[in-house]
Amino acid sequence: MAANTSVAFELPPLPSYTLTPRPPLVDGIPDNILALILPIIAYWAVSLFFHYIDVNDLFSQYRLHTPAEVLARNRVSRWDVVRDVVLQQIIQTVAGLVMAYFDTEEYLGKEEYDVAVWARRIRILQRALPHLVALFGLNASGLASNLSQNGYKTLAGAVAGGRYPDITQSIILENGAETLAPAFASWELALANFIYWYFVPALQLILGICIVDTWQYFLHRAMHLNRWLYVRFHSRHHRLYVPYAFGALYNHPVEGFLLDTAGTGVAFLISGMTHRQGMCFFTFSTIKTVDDHCGYSFPWDPLQHVTSNNAAYHDIHHQSWGIKTNFSQPFFIFWDRLFDTQWKGDVKLRYERSREVAQKQIDEGTALGPDPHADDSFYSTSNLDMAVVSPEAPAEINARTRLRRKTATLSPSVDSLKGVNHGVTSSVL
Numbered sequence: 001m002a003a004n005t006s007v008a009f010e011l012p013p014l015p016s017y018t019l020t021p022r023p024p025l026v027d028g029i030p031d032n033i034l035a036l037i038l039p040i041i042a043y044w045a046v047s048l049f050f051h052y053i054d055v056n057d058l059f060s061q062y063r064l065h066t067p068a069e070v071l072a073r074n075r076v077s078r079w080d081v082v083r084d085v086v087l088q089q090i091i092q093t094v095a096g097l098v099m100a101y102f103d104t105e106e107y108l109g110k111e112e113y114d115v116a117v118w119a120r121r122i123r124i125l126q127r128a129l130p131h132l133v134a135l136f137g138l139n140a141s142g143l144a145s146n147l148s149q150n151g152y153k154t155l156a157g158a159v160a161g162g163r164y165p166d167i168t169q170s171i172i173l174e175n176g177a178e179t180l181a182p183a184f185a186s187w188e189l190a191l192a193n194f195i196y197w198y199f200v201p202a203l204q205l206i207l208g209i210c211i212v213d214t215w216q217y218f219l220h221r222a223m224h225l226n227r228w229l230y231v232r233f234h235s236r237h238h239r240l241y242v243p244y245a246f247g248a249l250y251n252h253p254v255e256g257f258l259l260d261t262a263g264t265g266v267a268f269l270i271s272g273m274t275h276r277q278g279m280c281f282f283t284f285s286t287i288k289t290v291d292d293h294c295g296y297s298f299p300w301d302p303l304q305h306v307t308s309n310n311a312a313y314h315d316i317h318h319q320s321w322g323i324k325t326n327f328s329q330p331f332f333i334f335w336d337r338l339f340d341t342q343w344k345g346d347v348k349l350r351y352e353r354s355r356e357v358a359q360k361q362i363d364e365g366t367a368l369g370p371d372p373h374a375d376d377s378f379y380s381t382s383n384l385d386m387a388v389v390s391p392e393a394p395a396e397i398n399a400r401t402r403l404r405r406k407t408a409t410l411s412p413s414v415d416s417l418k419g420v421n422h423g424v425t426s427s428v429l
Contacts, residue, residue: 009181019107031275036096039286047246065242072358075239081250088256118192126162204271211267217335248293
């Protein structure tokens with residue numbers, strides 16, 4: 001029984017808590033270190049999956065490019081791509097270790113307290129309901145009384161401004177006395193739990209995605225707007241006219257650090273994610289980037305349908321005729337739409353033309369292949385004029401020409417892009 005002690009409580013009191021260090025998800029590996037390891041594992045696991053499909057010529061009807069194009073059009077060998085990707089991942093890991101050094105330890109035990117804080121905020125917001133009801137010419141007290149008499153006591157308490165006289169709890173004061181205090185309604189705690197465990201983390205994820213998209217769009221576009229930045233850094237990534245999965249992070253180390261490492265790091269810090277949220281965010285961003293460079297347009301791949309930014313969308317940016325467009329990566333394309341840098345127009349004839357030219361080069365033995373001096377020779381003035389963004393729209397070259405010849409490939413099972421069975425629809429492209 002409560003002692004004869006009277007204490008006025010305006011709001012339900014917050015529970016006490018005891019903090020304990022959060023145990024690591026994997027024994028022996030701190031969570032902030034695991035957040036650096038998982039994206040690398042995911043990168044190579046997903047890349048090897050697509051590489052297996054590629055070398056075994058599986059699902060060829062969903063290819064964006066033919067095997068002949070991979071041989072004839074790309075200006076860098078696969079081993080050079082692997083080397084540069086590993087170098088970038090080493091830089092990412094070192095940068096992550098530096099950040100991890102300044103990380104504070106995460107603790108458990110405060111969750112119930114934080115949920116109660118949200119429940120308090122919900123209770124305070126209810127104080128506005130009587131004023132809101134008054135705007136419609138209703139008396140909040142009378143309405144609450146009627147609702148209570150009809151058995152809707154919880155709703156009556158909310159309409160009355162968050163007053164629940166029948167919902168109480170027994171607490172122990174600091175002097176050891178026991179007394180009654182207001183308590184939270186079950187719906188308040190349920191909503192507070194949803195906000196704390198699901199809504200806030202979702203907002204943090206959305207904020208992180210928006211920050212990464214914004215960071216990468218403007219920096220990526222700057223790499224094309226500025227001739228020196230393009231020649232010195234970004235041109236390396238565009239040696240891959242025919243992207244493939246493990247080439248997603250193939251770029252200059254400086255660009256890789258600024259575009260990917262710094263971008264996701266800033267998003268992580270600003271959004272206030274925990275280390276385990278960071279694991280999910282970094283790993284998901286990595287998988288999405290790999291998927292956007294995979295070279296396939298699968299109808300069953302959810303990552304290629306959640307947003308308009310997918311392998312087909314980004315592949316256009318890797319073509320000489322689309323390099324001035326589609327800068328957004330890796331999630332949404334709202335910046336391309338806002339600044340009118342999204343590719344507009346049909347691409348089927350352009351893709352078919354590239355396939356035919358590549359196959360002809362293979363047949364005649366004139367394919368250029370990887371060039372160890374690509375920075376010096378290939379990125380000439382004429383090519384840079386294509387690569388650097390211009391306010392003028394790309395010219396339509398023979399857009400109305402009908403190509404009647406069926407495109408030849410190294411694999412007889414590879415269909416042309418205009419085939420009805422191809423996974424790339426005209427609306428996506």
